[in-house]
Amino acid sequence: MNFVKNYQCTLCHKVFEARADLLTCPLCGEKGVLEINYDYDKMKKIVSPTYFQNNSDYTMWRYLPMMSVEDTKLLPTLKIGWTPLYNTPHLGDILGIKNLYVKDEGLNPTASLKDRASGVAVIKAMEIGQKVIACASTGNAASSLAGNAARMGLKSVIFVPKRAPLGKLAQLMVFGATVISVDGDYKDAFNLSKAAIDHYHWYNRNAAINPHLVEGKKTVALEIAEQMHFQVPDWVAVSVGDGCTIAGVYKGFFDFYQLGMIDKIPKILGIQSTGCAPFVEAFKQKRYLQEVAENTIADSISVGIPRNPQKAINAVSKSQGTWIAVSDEAILAAMKLLGKTEGIFGEPAGTASVAGVKQAIQDGIIKSTDTVVIIMTGNGLKDPANAVKAAGSPIIMKPNLQEFIQYMEKKDKEVSI
Amino acid sequence: MNFVKNYQCTLCHKVFEARADLLTCPLCGEKGVLEINYDYDKMKKIVSPTYFQNNSDYTMWRYLPMMSVEDTKLLPTLKIGWTPLYNTPHLGDILGIKNLYVKDEGLNPTASLKDRASGVAVIKAMEIGQKVIACASTGNAASSLAGNAARMGLKSVIFVPKRAPLGKLAQLMVFGATVISVDGDYKDAFNLSKAAIDHYHWYNRNAAINPHLVEGKKTVALEIAEQMHFQVPDWVAVSVGDGCTIAGVYKGFFDFYQLGMIDKIPKILGIQSTGCAPFVEAFKQKRYLQEVAENTIADSISVGIPRNPQKAINAVSKSQGTWIAVSDEAILAAMKLLGKTEGIFGEPAGTASVAGVKQAIQDGIIKSTDTVVIIMTGNGLKDPANAVKAAGSPIIMKPNLQEFIQYMEKKDKEVSI
Numbered sequence: 001m002n003f004v005k006n007y008q009c010t011l012c013h014k015v016f017e018a019r020a021d022l023l024t025c026p027l028c029g030e031k032g033v034l035e036i037n038y039d040y041d042k043m044k045k046i047v048s049p050t051y052f053q054n055n056s057d058y059t060m061w062r063y064l065p066m067m068s069v070e071d072t073k074l075l076p077t078l079k080i081g082w083t084p085l086y087n088t089p090h091l092g093d094i095l096g097i098k099n100l101y102v103k104d105e106g107l108n109p110t111a112s113l114k115d116r117a118s119g120v121a122v123i124k125a126m127e128i129g130q131k132v133i134a135c136a137s138t139g140n141a142a143s144s145l146a147g148n149a150a151r152m153g154l155k156s157v158i159f160v161p162k163r164a165p166l167g168k169l170a171q172l173m174v175f176g177a178t179v180i181s182v183d184g185d186y187k188d189a190f191n192l193s194k195a196a197i198d199h200y201h202w203y204n205r206n207a208a209i210n211p212h213l214v215e216g217k218k219t220v221a222l223e224i225a226e227q228m229h230f231q232v233p234d235w236v237a238v239s240v241g242d243g244c245t246i247a248g249v250y251k252g253f254f255d256f257y258q259l260g261m262i263d264k265i266p267k268i269l270g271i272q273s274t275g276c277a278p279f280v281e282a283f284k285q286k287r288y289l290q291e292v293a294e295n296t297i298a299d300s301i302s303v304g305i306p307r308n309p310q311k312a313i314n315a316v317s318k319s320q321g322t323w324i325a326v327s328d329e330a331i332l333a334a335m336k337l338l339g340k341t342e343g344i345f346g347e348p349a350g351t352a353s354v355a356g357v358k359q360a361i362q363d364g365i366i367k368s369t370d371t372v373v374i375i376m377t378g379n380g381l382k383d384p385a386n387a388v389k390a391a392g393s394p395i396i397m398k399p400n401l402q403e404f405i406q407y408m409e410k411k412d413k414e415v416s417i
Numbered sequence: 418m419n420f421v422k423n424y425q426c427t428l429c430h431k432v433f434e435a436r437a438d439l440l441t442c443p444l445c446g447e448k449g450v451l452e453i454n455y456d457y458d459k460m461k462k463i464v465s466p467t468y469f470q471n472n473s474d475y476t477m478w479r480y481l482p483m484m485s486v487e488d489t490k491l492l493p494t495l496k497i498g499w500t501p502l503y504n505t506p507h508l509g510d511i512l513g514i515k516n517l518y519v520k521d522e523g524l525n526p527t528a529s530l531k532d533r534a535s536g537v538a539v540i541k542a543m544e545i546g547q548k549v550i551a552c553a554s555t556g557n558a559a560s561s562l563a564g565n566a567a568r569m570g571l572k573s574v575i576f577v578p579k580r581a582p583l584g585k586l587a588q589l590m591v592f593g594a595t596v597i598s599v600d601g602d603y604k605d606a607f608n609l610s611k612a613a614i615d616h617y618h619w620y621n622r623n624a625a626i627n628p629h630l631v632e633g634k635k636t637v638a639l640e641i642a643e644q645m646h647f648q649v650p651d652w653v654a655v656s657v658g659d660g661c662t663i664a665g666v667y668k669g670f671f672d673f674y675q676l677g678m679i680d681k682i683p684k685i686l687g688i689q690s691t692g693c694a695p696f697v698e699a700f701k702q703k704r705y706l707q708e709v710a711e712n713t714i715a716d717s718i719s720v721g722i723p724r725n726p727q728k729a730i731n732a733v734s735k736s737q738g739t740w741i742a743v744s745d746e747a748i749l750a751a752m753k754l755l756g757k758t759e760g761i762f763g764e765p766a767g768t769a770s771v772a773g774v775k776q777a778i779q780d781g782i783i784k785s786t787d788t789v790v791i792i793m794t795g796n797g798l799k800d801p802a803n804a805v806k807a808a809g810s811p812i813i814m815k816p817n818l819q820e821f822i823q824y825m826e827k828k829d830k831e832v833s834i
Binding site: 058078079084086090104107109110111146147148149150151152153160162166167169170171172173174175176178179180181182183184188189191192195196199200335336339340341342343344345379380381382384385387388390391392393394395396397398399400401404405407408411 | 475495496501503507521524525526527528563564565566567568569570577579583584586587588589590591592593595596597598599600601605606608609612613616617752753756757758759760761762796797798799801802804805807808809810811812813814815816817818821822824825828
């Protein structure tokens, strides 16, 4: 049982009866991404401060009554969610804000936020008896689908652009997925996945197509709110590719606001790389999105044609947030800064948000007195090559103490106290 | 405050007063690894079933009254511990046992069990005002020390053998450690670290030297017991390098047994690679340990001269467990098997335990009715190159549906339902 009221098209705004096999608007087609609406009055009777006080399930499934999953007998999945929200004062000092937090989504079972969507996807597929589930992905959605499908005994078919980094490919192969490395960019991988899914009638885990996935992703916002004792921050910063994660972040806060659990929705800062910034460019030029080249090291957000544009645009505009783009150099510098100051290792798409917050402070968008949460979307171990690019390689030395002492004397004195 | 009674040398068995600056036996020197003894009668007054029922700290620090940390004002660290213990029926079916569990330590903040030791190490260093902390490591201890030190504002100096895999090196560099890649094997890295620590008087995080680290590692056993509602398994399988982790596993169960929280200590299965198996060889030949070559892909357990032999030997003998060695091929096959059946991605040193359990079942050591827990010591993302070796690379294809359909027709039909 759940509290889904109906589905609504984000394009034509028409409302449809909730049906497990309905993934996009029957009138608008694939671009008619659906929003799942809930009956908040009914939900309120279950979801209250007391509900959370008495809930000992420290995974994303503690938010089950706020989600669109129906058959709870299919649970549990891998241990998804309830990732740490770290207070990060060392980083805050350097960036010039007092109350800074980092939500480390790299500690999810396949090491990214995408597990929240894939956990829902596998359950929704099983609800309707599907045995094969497929998606196109820049990498994280793919590896999380492969891992979560393996755990639940489903098959997965994955389409990735050829550039996907080593860590993510390794996960896919170990999880036993059928993996197609598409000789092209993300757009090509997406199109081939769509054609294949249509042909074979597999379950579709493409986040922009499948509205249930945003309902999984929104649990990151629910956790942030609960971990902050329902005193939500002024800003939440998150990087944007297809637009589904930022849509989930907004939806989570929106739900809690509707339930009266929080008294405002945080402003959402949408961050892209200057090498692939269709949302930022459209926002600045006050126009519709246009296709752009995919030219950034932040592979998870290297999306030239975002597939969930309307929900992403809404997330920023309705929360009164804004959009910002940062360079790949700033992303790598932020990776090193975050690691060095707080011991958190983020992948480029995650540390883009650190760079974005830094930029927003410099631009006067974020004030030094604001409370800010950065969502670190994935683990840096997914992409070790870029990490070494960011932070350098170690010195190689013979096992000789004198040689070591000489090296330390030459090196910055601060460490040899 | 804690319940430490005294320190006792594992070689000469003499007892010493607990002192923060005492790390090894004053009489036996470096080889006199100390055991930390507790006053269990006093501990019992705090640590009871009620204590755990009312404890909402879901990190390893929930076991603080059972540990040797003194200054609790220094907490919190990164979010270490309370990793999932998965029931793994798909894998169990294939191995031929009904009750199989995997403890996924790869979900610790720097993606290995070693965080449990490093979390303690940084606190112990801070207790005595040390600002620099150093260790030699095959990789995981290093990256966990670097991350945990960065989080607490300490400096770290790390000595790794040149073979350390990419993921681990990337972590070290991003966490801002001073990293020395020693042109030699682990033995050479260990010796240089010892010389440097003696020279600079840095805090020593080498697990075999520092008895507090085993007290951190033992929390993995405490969690296993608690997650199984204090009905402990018949066997716990864990891979062995220096011998500190297996020592911690035994110590955790020993402590709970002394407190009357569990009614037996599980048999401990110590697993090594045939390419570097000093414990297994000594056990089989009923002789003392001898130095062996370090010749396995399981870098975390590639230790030719184990530095904590006595505690490791005790763990197996006192628990009435046994030792087993598996080939690198078996380790890679187990990596793929675990990923495919359960969606868990382990590094070679972790999947060695899966291979070890498989072998132990075939050898009749583990019975099909036994309950078994496998400790997955680290995340496969640490070592993507070996994962690709285990599971292969994806096929590369043009974005063309016909080509894809042809590929699927040729491929195993099972996925194209």
